[in-house]
Amino acid sequence: MAKQVIEHVAIEALRPWARNARTDSKKQIRQIADSIRAFGFTNPVLIDGANTILAGHGRVAAAKLLDLRELPCVRLEAMTSDQKRAYVIADNKLALNAGWDEEGPGRGAEGAAHRRPPAQPRSVRRPRNPSKELNRARRRGAAACAPMP
Numbered sequence: 663m664a665k666q667v668i669e670h671v672a673i674e675a676l677r678p679w680a681r682n683a684r685t686d687s688k689k690q691i692r693q694i695a696d697s698i699r700a701f702g703f704t705n706p707v708l709i710d711g712a713n714t715i716l717a718g719h720g721r722v723a724a725a726k727l728l729d730l731r732e733l734p735c736v737r738l739e740a741m742t743s744d745q746k747r748a749y750v751i752a753d754n755k756l757a758l759n760a761g762w763d764e765e766g767p768g769r770g771a772e773g774a775a776h777r778r779p780p781a782q783p784r785s786v787r788r789p790r791n792p793s794k795e796l797n798r799a800r801r802r803g804a805a806a807c808a809p810m811p
Contacts (some may be wrong), residue, residue, distance in 0.1 A: 664740065668706050670732040676707065676722055677714045681747065684754040686720040694724035706734040708753075716746055717753045 686694075703725065707718030715722060716738060725733055741749065 666736050668734045668736055671707075671709065671713060671735045672732055673722065673725060673730060675713050676709065676733070676735075677712070678719055678722075679715050679746075679750055681750070682715075682719055682754075683751060684719065686723060691720060691723045691727060694720050695727045698724055698728060703730070703734060706736045709735045709737055710741065710746060711737065711739040716741075716750055 698721070703721070705718070705721065707722055708716040710716060718733075722733065738746075738749075
């Protein structure tokens with residue numbers, strides 16, 4: 663595996679992936695901006711050799727709201743076009759497949775020794791029941807993620 667290097671790239675030089683299946687609402691972009699403001703830009707944008715965004719469209723949009731000029735990026739240059747397309751879809755879909763620890767950290771037998779983490783800003787708190795939130799959004803007509811092709 664090639665060593666990955668974080669480089670800072672001018673935000674104007676970044677180009678969105680034309681076939682990105684995921685959409686981000688204005689509310690979600692504001693939530694991402696709140697998270698960046700609270701915790702910093704902790705997750706680099708993944709780009710190809712032509713500065714096309716493979717992962718991080720929402721973070722880039724949030725960074726624009728915050729008037730950031732450069733963003734940390736990791737350049738992935740060894741992928742074919744088909745691999746890039748598959749990666750973009752997988753990156754967007756895999757997060758949706760994750761579960762939630764409903765007991766939360768510090769609760770239950772395994773987490774008894776851990777203390778509760780500091781409170782998050784209201785805009786980045788996880789919903790109490792993500793499945794209900796997703797279904798509610800779908801009923802309102804909001805698409806959390808485009809279906810797999």
